[in-house]
Amino acid sequence: MDTEEQILESFLDDLENNRLVLPTLPEVALKVRDAVEKEDASAGEISKIISTDAALSARLLQVCNSPLYRTRTPVENLQTAIARLGNLQVRNLVSSMVMQQMFQATSDVLDKKMRATWEHSTNVASISYVLAATSGVPKDQAMLAGLIHDIGALPIIVHAEDIDELRDDPALLDKIIRKLHTIIGEKILRDWEFPQSLIDVAAQHENLDRNPDGEVDYVDIVIVSNLQSYIGTNHPLTQRDWNNIPAFQRLGIEPEINVVEIEENKENLQEVKAMLA
Numbered sequence: 001m002d003t004e005e006q007i008l009e010s011f012l013d014d015l016e017n018n019r020l021v022l023p024t025l026p027e028v029a030l031k032v033r034d035a036v037e038k039e040d041a042s043a044g045e046i047s048k049i050i051s052t053d054a055a056l057s058a059r060l061l062q063v064c065n066s067p068l069y070r071t072r073t074p075v076e077n078l079q080t081a082i083a084r085l086g087n088l089q090v091r092n093l094v095s096s097m098v099m100q101q102m103f104q105a106t107s108d109v110l111d112k113k114m115r116a117t118w119e120h121s122t123n124v125a126s127i128s129y130v131l132a133a134t135s136g137v138p139k140d141q142a143m144l145a146g147l148i149h150d151i152g153a154l155p156i157i158v159h160a161e162d163i164d165e166l167r168d169d170p171a172l173l174d175k176i177i178r179k180l181h182t183i184i185g186e187k188i189l190r191d192w193e194f195p196q197s198l199i200d201v202a203a204q205h206e207n208l209d210r211n212p213d214g215e216v217d218y219v220d221i222v223i224v225s226n227l228q229s230y231i232g233t234n235h236p237l238t239q240r241d242w243n244n245i246p247a248f249q250r251l252g253i254e255p256e257i258n259v260v261e262i263e264e265n266k267e268n269l270q271e272v273k274a275m276l277a
Helices: 003-016 027-036 043-050 054-064 078-085 087-102 108-132 139-148 153-160 170-191 196-204 218-229 246-251 263-276
Strands: none
Touching: 003 170, 027 043, 027 087, 043 054, 043 078, 043 087, 054 078, 054 087, 054 263, 078 087, 087 108, 087 139, 087 263, 108 139, 108 153, 108 218, 108 263, 139 196, 139 218, 153 170, 170 196, 196 218, 218 246
8 A cells, every 4th residue: 555545544534533623613613603603693693793803804894895795885793794794694794704813834844835725715715706796605605615725725734733744745746635625625514514415526526427416506517606706727637627517507697708708707706805814
């Protein structure tokens, strides 16, 4: 058994036996989600939870007044922002905003990899937001779907700090991530009790042959967004013939069109990235 096979087997064994340390959703996001799930949750109740995190409160206000969400009247306090955005949208935005806390590593080498993974995730999130606008699904949920699609890479990168072969060989680390991140990502989102529609994103976003019955879903959006994010690179996913990928057809998008380069999309793409920065 070679080194790659040994590492893969070790990760899978640790995952199956609950020895692999998985990231946990920050407490403020959990509390907001629990509050939103109560039918009588008020903007005041949710604002009390979010206000315990000053930075998050400021960012949510900023987002509410950004071109993505603003109306004619500027919002000056958190409770009004929550009332204007709505509980479900606030839940998704808070989950998105706190996600960056998890993309951290202790060594310089792996910190670089973690930062690159976060940057890729924000790119996919911003493209997903834009695609959702023409697909009839909630944009904030699509953005969150793009942001968490590679969440399964996190424990691999963190664990790599203790594995010399992975820490010293970026190519091998990338191989391990490609082979395991969808399996681990599905496990993480199940543990976080995310909806099945988002669990499917983590599990299926690299299944380019996926062609289910029914309407466009978040997996379709993230498959296309993920591929679009790799335009101009030599990533293995660019080697496929995109004309034969059902997600493009389901979204009604020509594979040769780069949505990032469409002028009317640029402002929204920049705003989403700024919000997640």
